[in-house]
Amino acid sequence: MSDDRTTTISATFETRETADLAVEHLVQQHGISRPDIFIRAAGDRNTAGAAPSGGDASHEEGARRDAPLAGEIEVSVDIASSQATAVERSFADAGALRVSSR
Template identity: 65%
Template sequence: MSDDSITTIRATFETREAADLAVEHLVQSHGISRPDIFVQPAASKNSAGSAPSGGDVRRDGDVRTDAHLGGEIEVSADIAASKIAAVQRSFGDLDAIRVSGR
């Protein structure tokens, strides 16, 4: 008998780019519906991550200063318990700082 219960899994990423990739993996590789995925700052203040990446870095290597880099980004998703191990592996492959489930 399979476990069809739903659980919330959370992962914390250093950059918005990594968080965005995590969302795409959840949708494309694991079939999780976008309304079941949430992205937010890991701390109480708004942040675009704790390290520059993607659109924060200009082609000449300079870093934009208009995006606040004050903390990590959290991605959470409501998933079937049977997908926990696969989603944890995906988050690890994307350099998640922390992964937890409840």
């Protein structure tokens, strides 16, 4: 009999760029649909991450100063329990600061 329990895996990232990379790993490597992946600020303030990245970091005059750098980004996904270890590894490979499951 197969294990069809669902678990939620969450990870926090310092930048929006690394959070986006994690989402791409989930979609491309694990076949998870984008509507099943959730991205939000890890705290209570709107944020683009805790540090400049991507377009914010490569601005001609240095890092942009208007991006809301108010904290970390959280990515979470509800998956079959059998995928948990692989998804946790993908989050770590993408640069997660912390990974948890429930």
